Amino acid sequence: MDQRIAEFVKAHQDDIINDWRDLVNLEGSLREPQYLYPEAEWLKAKFTEAGVKCEIISTADNYPPLVCGTIGEDRPGVPVIFAGHFDTVFNKGTYGDNPFRIDEDGKAPGPGVLDMKGGIVIALWTIKALESIGYNDRPIRVCWCSDEEGGTDHGPVSKLITEWTSGCVAGFNMETSPVDWRLCVGRKYIFSGKAVFHGISAHSGNNYEAGRNAIVEAAYKVIAIQNMNNMELGTHMNPAIIAGGRMPNSIPDECTLTFSGRFKTKAEIERVRSELKELFSKTEIDGCSIEYTLSDPAGGFEASDKNMALWSFVNDVCKAEGFHEVGHVFLGGGSDASGMAESGVPVLCSCGVRGEWNHTDREYAVVDSMFERVNMWSNVVMHLDEFKAD
Numbered sequence: 025m026d027q028r029i030a031e032f033v034k035a036h037q038d039d040i041i042n043d044w045r046d047l048v049n050l051e052g053s054l055r056e057p058q059y060l061y062p063e064a065e066w067l068k069a070k071f072t073e074a075g076v077k078c079e080i081i082s083t084a085d086n087y088p089p090l091v092c093g094t095i096g097e098d099r100p101g102v103p104v105i106f107a108g109h110f111d112t113v114f115n116k117g118t119y120g121d122n123p124f125r126i127d128e129d130g131k132a133p134g135p136g137v138l139d140m141k142g143g144i145v146i147a148l149w150t151i152k153a154l155e156s157i158g159y160n161d162r163p164i165r166v167c168w169c170s171d172e173e174g175g176t177d178h179g180p181v182s183k184l185i186t187e188w189t190s191g192c193v194a195g196f197n198m199e200t201s202p203v204d205w206r207l208c209v210g211r212k213y214i215f216s217g218k219a220v221f222h223g224i225s226a227h228s229g230n231n232y233e234a235g236r237n238a239i240v241e242a243a244y245k246v247i248a249i250q251n252m253n254n255m256e257l258g259t260h261m262n263p264a265i266i267a268g269g270r271m272p273n274s275i276p277d278e279c280t281l282t283f284s285g286r287f288k289t290k291a292e293i294e295r296v297r298s299e300l301k302e303l304f305s306k307t308e309i310d311g312c313s314i315e316y317t318l319s320d321p322a323g324g325f326e327a328s329d330k331n332m333a334l335w336s337f338v339n340d341v342c343k344a345e346g347f348h349e350v351g352h353v354f355l356g357g358g359s360d361a362s363g364m365a366e367s368g369v370p371v372l373c374s375c376g377v378r379g380e381w382n383h384t385d386r387e388y389a390v391v392d393s394m395f396e397r398v399n400m401w402s403n404v405v406m407h408l409d410e411f412k413a414d
Contacts, residue, residue: 025345028157029402033149033395040149040394041126043070047141048124048134051116053173059116060088060170067091067110067144067168074151076166083180088170090181092188094163095151101162102193104405106147107185107364108376109172112136113383126391131379133388142389143198143376144168150401162408165192172360178322185363189371193408194334196401197361197373200382203390206351207338208374209331212258212286213293213324214358219245219304219316221268225277235275236311239268242279244308249283252296258288258354259296286324286356293321323358325365325373330413334370337411338404345403347396370413375401 033040050066052059068078068091078093088111094103114135123134132142151164167188169181189195201207221242226235246263253261261283268279287293297318304316325331335352342349353374361373377397379389 032156044145045124064089090169092167096163103163105165105192105195107167108198111170131388138379138389139200139382146397149398153402182363186366189364189367195364195371196375198376201374201378206353209352210327210354213321215321216284217318219281221279222313223277226275238279241312260286330370
């Protein structure tokens, strides 16, 4: 462990906590996007103060912003990037004013404290720690979006994240980290679909044979979609919401089915797409018809050889420098590591503070992991010349 970095982090623990507190207390969710702009200004000011040449970027009018920037553009090495998001799932005031606190067990509960404002502060202070020792090996990029938690038009944002990651030696997404020190080497892709079934309405007593039951047609498809699962390959299909019919004595002439799927690989996505196309091309009940739509897959990235090589390198640095070893995990939820990985750059996710229960009122982060991770990522960046992806 570089003692200069360790001494810097120890000397600035209160400052690190204060930045964490300030960012958590600047609450903002996509449901209240007006609060995301002050956060963007705060981030720009803080990273600019650290030496990062920052800008606030919008991909569309009235759409939540990104904060992106680079420090050391003229440095000789290949860049490295830290990325993630600063929106949370919680509306402002959900936990009262100034919700950040530290309890007697060394945990910091609060909205977004783990997911993922702690990770942003880690990146900020990693840059500051490296600057304190005159680090000059390679540029460091940052890219923070504010629509990760359910953005309706995330495609252009994800594309921008891909562009900022392109050409880097490695990418670290500063998302929620499990308490057991594992880093995420892959995440499942998700897509959603909606099918509308059309039948023929009729009185269920007087004209039963004239009717064509849209709900029954949908029921055949529900079972077929469920049977597209492949648990060994990590493919999970979920027929989730079904709605149709108006009254018990009328045969329903319309039914809607909303479903989703999660996939470890793009190959499985294509298999299921093909099977869905075949499934919805025909009906079990003559006289019924079906139309359906599928969203583009999002949020995932595969546990590629490059990602595994990056994980192995980080773990080797941790062992050599006296940090706790890091395991690896493949997670079911999506993240902006997906956009980073589309660049072809080796990527790790869940690089932020350690903790549990994000997206709930039990969300907390382990306070000491804030200092631990600033130390760790500073040392990892210092050793990146030793990393070989192939």
